[in-house]
Amino acid sequence: xxxxxxxxxxxxxxxxxKTTIVRRVLPQLPQLAFSVSATSRAMRPGEQDGKxxxxxxxxxxxxxxxxxxxxxxxxxxxxxxxxxxxxxxxxIWTQGKDVVFDVDVKGGLRIKExxxxxxxxxxxxxxxxxxxxxxxxxxxxxxxxxxxxxLGRAEEELxxxxxxxxxxxxxxxxxxxxxxxxxxxxFLRGE
Numbered sequence: 001x002x003x004x005x006x007x008x009x010x011x012x013x014x015x016x017x018k019t020t021i022v023r024r025v026l027p028q029l030p031q032l033a034f035s036v037s038a039t040s041r042a043m044r045p046g047e048q049d050g051k052x053x054x055x056x057x058x059x060x061x062x063x064x065x066x067x068x069x070x071x072x073x074x075x076x077x078x079x080x081x082x083x084x085x086x087x088x089x090x091x092i093w094t095q096g097k098d099v100v101f102d103v104d105v106k107g108g109l110r111i112k113e114x115x116x117x118x119x120x121x122x123x124x125x126x127x128x129x130x131x132x133x134x135x136x137x138x139x140x141x142x143x144x145x146x147x148x149x150x151l152g153r154a155e156e157e158l159x160x161x162x163x164x165x166x167x168x169x170x171x172x173x174x175x176x177x178x179x180x181x182x183x184x185x186x187f188l189r190g191e
Contacts, residue, residue, distance in 0.1 A: 016170055121164045125158065
């Protein structure tokens with residue numbers, strides 16, 4: 001049987017900086033491995049299947065949901081699914097590593113519910129909704145309609161922050177990374 005390791009879950013509204021924080025913390029903690037999520041959205045320039053996401057058609061995604069292959073999943077926008085395949089846990093635990101998730105808020109809470117004692121759920125919070133809007137606009141990837149959807153969703157997601165083990169406000173990336181690294185290190189040591 002594969003050793004069940006620990007789980008570190010990162011969730012945040014889009015644009016809060018969670019992916020940036022995860023990318024900065026991962027190289028500092030070699031006992032962690034990144035869980036690649038699955039999505040039915042189109043691949044963006046520079047992304048690679050199996051590295052950034054497992055890109056599936058909406059039909060293939062639904063078939064795998066019906067087969068019970070997902071640890072968690074969410075239809076984030078109409079016809080656009082995101083989720084975590086159970087096989088990712090086995091892949092990472094077989095390597096003897098602990099798992100890092102970069103998932104949406106509801107997915108993060110679902111993972112925490114399934115593994116309450118062996119997981120640390122971290123919510124990355126933007127300093128304000130206005131700053132979140134500025135960051136999303138700065139990406140240059142959002143249309144007016146997609147920006148409106150993301151900001152509406154962000155306000156809902158912010159209401160879930162108290163249900164996480166730790167909430168870190170990302171108003172200064174260096175401080176946020178240091179706080180996350182300290183918290184994750186303590187968790188992995190069992191402190």
